[in-house]
Amino acid sequence: MHVDIKHIQELIKEKDLKVTPQRIGVLEAIYTLRNHPTAEQIIDFIHDKYPSIA
Secondary structure, three states, X not given: OOOOHHHHHHHHHHOOOOXXXXXXXXXXXXXXXXXXXXXXXXXXXXXXXXXXXX
């Protein structure tokens, strides 16, 4: 599933939160992995796609 980063940024802003690469990565992982991913699956996704995020 393709996830629009602009849409993710808008969702974060709607909650009056600062848009950070970490928040974008987590939401992108949740939308992409679907079916209630585990924390480990989210971490693996983020490390694969955004290796600079710890």
